[in-house]
Amino acid sequence: MSRDATPGPYADPLKFGQRVQILRERRGMTQSQIADLLGMSPHTYRKIENGQQKPPGLETVLRIAQVLRVRDLADLTGLPEAHVDLFVGPGHPRLAGVRAAIDNFALTTGVEPPPLAHIDARLRAAWKSRHASKNHREAIGALLPDLIRDAQVLVRSADSAADRRAAQVLLAETYSLSQFFIAYQPDSSLLWRVAERGMTAAQESEDPHAIGVASWLLAQAHRDSGPRHYDAADAVNLEAVRFLKPLLPDGSDDVLAIAGALEFELGYTAARRRETGAAWRHWDKANGMAGRLPADYYHPVTSFSRAVMGAHAVTVAVELHQGGESVRQAARADECVIKSRPRRARHRIEEARGYQLDNQPDVAVASLEKAFEAAPETVRYNGYAKAILLEEIESTQAPRRRRASELAVKVGLLAR
CATH class of the missing domain: 1.25.40 (Serine Threonine Protein Phosphatase 5, Tetratricopeptide repeat)
Structure with a gap:
């Protein structure tokens, strides 16, 4: 290996073990307690701390970080750019298939474009399955690759401007469903690609409800990226609220619901900032909008409703x-x-x-x-x-x- 090559973060077992020991002692935990949480014998764990064992694999390192509540892997590795977040879950087994479908941009395909009504029915069924399933990522992860492919094909094969706009509505909604699957999984760049493509498709559709849903999801992507992105989240939310406001007096229940969901998101972000008055003010306004909806109404994407x-x-x-x-x-x-x-x-x-x-x-x-x-x-x-x-x-x-x-x-x- 070249002398200029960057060494692996766990190349020195002793230093890695020392960091683990320091973090464990800060937590006031014994070696036996940590070993039990990691599912390994105390003897094996002691060898990690003492540098007497080959450094563990990345999966075990992440588990150690999680058990010790380490939010920055630099505390274990000494690399300041390394970061671990409890809010990122394990990669779902179907993530690779969904990612491949999203990233595929075939210019030609032998797939026959399905009818608009067919994809619309499949989307309705997918949302229903998501809401009804205990393991909702598995339920929609199985459906998404084909839905993404067919919605993309439908847009490319549209014969008229009207058909293309209708197809873009379905593509935007497919990306919305995808974002629910991808959220909190270890691929933040994929989440952003989906959020932004969903917004682009929604704008191309010129459909107010689709634009509202895409805005709601894009704002969440910004907000969940941390405090530095709260202003961006508010900017997206406010723009969508202003866009929908003239439509509310005569709008459908779905349009009123997405406007209410966006209003609440403004309150959610305000609460994250600890702005008490603004947070409850936005909640009150959203609650008033929910009160205008039928008692049994339930928005299929945001779950916005009276309940x-x-x-x-x-x-x-x-x-x-x-x-x-x-x-x-x-x-x-x-x-x-x-x-x-x-x-x-x-x-x-x-x-x-x-x-x-x-x-x-x-x-x-x-x-x-x-x-x-x-x-x-x-x-x-x-x-x-x-x-x-x-x-x-x-x-x-x-x-x-x-x-x-x-x-x-x-x-x-x-x-x-």
Whole structure:
């Protein structure tokens, strides 16, 4: 190897082991505790710390980082550019197939373009499957490659401007469905490609609802990228709200719903900034818009509805770090039934965050158990859920520790 070559981040077992030891001691954990969480023998773990064993593979290094709650891999490797995030879940087995379909730009194809109505029906079925399935990524991941290919073919083969716009609506919605699959998986560049292509397709369609949905998802991509991107998230949201506002008096329920969802997103980002007044003001406005929808209405993409506003209130309170308020809102939200399994699971996770803030860890773990029952994949890919479980598997209270550990095994945080 050239003397100028960059050494591997774990090339020195002793230095790597020393970093692990320092981080473990900062956490106040024993070698046996860490070994148990990693699913290895204390003897094997001691050899890692002592530099007596070949450096572990990347998967084990990431597990160590997760157990020690390391957010920056530089603390383990000494490389400042290395980063690990609890909010990135494992790569789904179907991720490669979805990625290949998204990245494929065949200029010629032998695929016969399906009728518009056919793809529209498949999309309706895919959304329904997502909301009804416990393992929603598996459900839509199986459908997406063919849907993406056929929607792209439909756009390319459109015979008229009207047909092309109609096809772009379906392509934009296909990208929206893809973003739900890709979110919190280890391919952020793919998420951005999908979000931006969805917006481009929606703008080409000139359909207000499609533009609203694409804006909603693009704003989320910005916001979830961190505080430096909050302004960009607000800019996308505000532009979409202004665009839709003239259409609301005579618009369809879907247009009103996406406008309401966008209004709430402004409140969500404000809550992330800890802007209490703005956060609740946007929630109030979104709640008023939800009240104009039929009682049983449920937006197929955003889940915006009367029923979901209670869950949204919990999220605002949690993001504002208002533990008591989040618990009160959670009690009120339980009066409504959220139809979508993944959205119901997400609400239970937010509820768990509220109970954790309110120093009720046993109830927080119980809420995560309910989330797992509703949709295991939602918990498996959610950083907040994993952070709470990692906290409680170290509890000094044996019943709580055992309960959290059992759920952590099911989620995949702990080895059996």
